[in-house]
Amino acid sequence: METDxxxxxxxxxxxxxxxxxxxxxxxxxxxxxVVPTEPDGWDNRTFRLGDDKLVRLPSAAAYAAQxxxxxxxxxxxxxxxxxxxxxxxxxxxxxxxxxxxxSVYRWLDGEPATIEIIGDREQFARDLATFLRALQxxxxxxxxxxxxHNFYRxxxxxxxxxxxxxxxxxxxxxxxxxxxxxxxEAALASVWLGPDVWVHGxxxxxxxxxxxxELSAVIDFGCSSVGDPACDLTIxxxxxxxxxxxxxxxxxxxxxxxxxxxxxxxxWKALITVDWGDGADARKTADARRVIDEVLADHHSVR
Numbered sequence: 001m002e003t004d005x006x007x008x009x010x011x012x013x014x015x016x017x018x019x020x021x022x023x024x025x026x027x028x029x030x031x032x033x034v035v036p037t038e039p040d041g042w043d044n045r046t047f048r049l050g051d052d053k054l055v056r057l058p059s060a061a062a063y064a065a066q067x068x069x070x071x072x073x074x075x076x077x078x079x080x081x082x083x084x085x086x087x088x089x090x091x092x093x094x095x096x097x098x099x100x101x102x103s104v105y106r107w108l109d110g111e112p113a114t115i116e117i118i119g120d121r122e123q124f125a126r127d128l129a130t131f132l133r134a135l136q137x138x139x140x141x142x143x144x145x146x147x148x149h150n151f152y153r154x155x156x157x158x159x160x161x162x163x164x165x166x167x168x169x170x171x172x173x174x175x176x177x178x179x180x181x182x183x184x185e186a187a188l189a190s191v192w193l194g195p196d197v198w199v200h201g202x203x204x205x206x207x208x209x210x211x212x213x214e215l216s217a218v219i220d221f222g223c224s225s226v227g228d229p230a231c232d233l234t235i236x237x238x239x240x241x242x243x244x245x246x247x248x249x250x251x252x253x254x255x256x257x258x259x260x261x262x263x264x265x266x267x268w269k270a271l272i273t274v275d276w277g278d279g280a281d282a283r284k285t286a287d288a289r290r291v292i293d294e295v296l297a298d299h300h301s302v303r
Contacts, residue, residue, distance in 0.1 A: 013045040018055050020096045043222055048107065057102040064100040065149040066222035067091065071103060074221060080138050083131050084108055084217040110209025110216045119213025121244040127215040129251030132232055136197035143198060143226035153201035154227025157187050157264040167271035179296045180267060187264025190257040192228035200224055203232045205239045233262035237294045267295045
């Protein structure tokens with residue numbers, strides 16, 4: 001859910017570059033094969049290293065600070081979570097023409113979640129809620145505050161007020177602007193009054209791994225922080241629907257105010273995705289339009 005549209009990205013993050021970085025910085029692994037993963041990410045470029053490791057390299061300066069954060073916090077979080085998360089084994093330094101630090105992790109089996117490969121959608125929703133609630137119970141002392149490093153996930157949704165109102169105005173008759181404005185104003189009217197909790201920051205289908213039809217791991221904690229958990233609920237509209245959405249909300253024990261802020265986070269992301277859409281990814285734009293419709297309908301049903 002980044003706002004780095006137009007960010008200058010590091011060029012040519014290739015298998016050859018990764019092989020050279022490994023050879024110069026971790027020669028003990030220089031004989032291992034390097035294979036790009038599919039699908040690849042946006043924030044990072046990912047390569048499988050041998051059978052049991054992967055390499056992730058930030059694709060732009062906006063994501064570089066996430067490397068040290070994950071290296072610091074993932075080992076501390078992992079023992080208290082019910083599902084595997086990425087386990088760092090090494091941190092690389094800039095080199096070979098590449099500008100930032102990068103990570104080597106243990107490989108996690110599984111495929112990014114799709115509706116087709118999930119065996120029981122409601123159980124998937126329960127398992128995800130169990131994971132997120134366990135994450136929220138972990139001590140936040142010293143944890144990273146929301147900021148530029150994670151695009152303010154866990155902070156106030158009002159951070160993106162100007163972007164959201166601009167998108168509503170520009171999209172005009174393409175959406176129900178009055179309903180979108182009502183959803184946004186309801187989100188702004190709600191303030192998190194609870195204690196800070198750990199948030200993943202990017203709970204999306206691409207970051208939820210599935211094995212044998214079940215949720216088996218949660219990856220990519222680059223947007224993690226400690227703060228308001230509302231941003232972690234957007235999966236309710238971006239991926240879940242109908243009964244699975246209801247099960248997820250019940251299992252998360254979410255109050256109306258937090259649900260309203262979650263509406264705001266989901267709406268903001270979907271609006272800017274449509275606003276920036278230039279035909280380059282028609283599927284992504286169409287999915288964002290679906291999310292807008294789902295959020296507006298859900299807001300209307302719970303008023």
